[in-house]
Amino acid sequence: MKPNATNGRYLKWFNDIEKELWRLFALFGDLCARCALQTLADSESGRREGRADWCCCMIDNQVHDNWQALNANQNRFDSGWYEKLQRLELGRMPGNGPCPALGPTGCQLKKVRPITCTTQLCNKMLAVLNKLDLVKCPAHSALQIEDFLELPDILPALYGTARKPQRVSLNEVEQYLATVRELRFRFRAIPAADRQAAIDAVADQYGLKIKT
Numbered sequence: 001m002k003p004n005a006t007n008g009r010y011l012k013w014f015n016d017i018e019k020e021l022w023r024l025f026a027l028f029g030d031l032c033a034r035c036a037l038q039t040l041a042d043s044e045s046g047r048r049e050g051r052a053d054w055c056c057c058m059i060d061n062q063v064h065d066n067w068q069a070l071n072a073n074q075n076r077f078d079s080g081w082y083e084k085l086q087r088l089e090l091g092r093m094p095g096n097g098p099c100p101a102l103g104p105t106g107c108q109l110k111k112v113r114p115i116t117c118t119t120q121l122c123n124k125m126l127a128v129l130n131k132l133d134l135v136k137c138p139a140h141s142a143l144q145i146e147d148f149l150e151l152p153d154i155l156p157a158l159y160g161t162a163r164k165p166q167r168v169s170l171n172e173v174e175q176y177l178a179t180v181r182e183l184r185f186r187f188r189a190i191p192a193a194d195r196q197a198a199i200d201a202v203a204d205q206y207g208l209k210i211k212t
C-alpha cells in the first residue's frame with residue numbers, strides 16, 4: 001500500500017474513528033442545539049459580546065479551510081457533493097462562517113469531515129468534561145482531543161494531509177478507538193441526570209437561554 005495516500009482503507013479507518021468520536025459527542029445531549037439556537041438569536045439581535053463562543057459551524061468554515069484534501073476525499077463518494085449542499089441564509093457571520101456544509105439539521109457531510117471538525121472539543125464541551133471530573137484540562141478555549149488524551153498521531157496520514165509519508169497500522173487505529181471508547185464509557189456511566197445537570201450548568205455559564 002502506498003504510504004500517505006488517501007486510499008480506501010485509510011479513509012475507512014478515518015471514518016471508523018470519526019464515528020467513535022461522534023458517539024462520544026452525542027453524550028453532550030442538547031448542548032450544540034442550544035448553542036446554535038442562541039447564536040442565531042444573538043446574531044439576529046445584533047449582539048456582539050461573546051461571539052468567539054458562538055456555534056463553531058456558524059463562525060468557521062472548515063470546508064474552505066481544508067478544501068484540497070476534503071474535496072478529494074468527498075469526491076471519492078460523490079463528485080457532486082459540493083453543489084448539493086443546502087446553504088443556510090445566515091448572512092455574514094464572524095470569522096469566515098458560516099461553513100457551507102452547515103444545513104438545517106447540522107453538518108451535511110455524512111462522513112470524512114475535516115480533521116478539526118472531527119477531533120475538536122469546544123470550551124463548553126471541555127467545561128462539561130471537567131465539571132464531571134472526566135478530564136483535567138484548560139477549558140477557556142477549544143482543544144483537539146489529542147491535547148488531553150494520549151492518542152496515536154495518525155489522522156493526517158489517514159486523511160491524506162500528513163507532511164511526510166507515514167504508514168498507519170491497524171493496531172494504531174484500534175488503540176485510538178479504544179482510548180476514545182474508554183472516555184465515552186466513563187462519560188456514559190455517569191447518571192443521565194448528573195450529565196444533564198453539568199450540561200445545564202455550562203449552558204447557563206455561557207448564556208445559552210434557549211432550551212430545545
Ligand code: SF4
Pocket residue numbers: 031032033035036053054055056057121122123124125
Ligand atoms: S461551539 Fe461547542 S457547543 Fe457550540 S455548536 Fe460548536 S461544538 Fe457545539
Ligand code: SF4
Pocket residue numbers: 056057060061062063099100101102103106107108109113114117
Ligand atoms: S464541515 Fe461540518 S462540522 Fe465542520 S465546520 Fe463545516 S458544518 Fe461544521
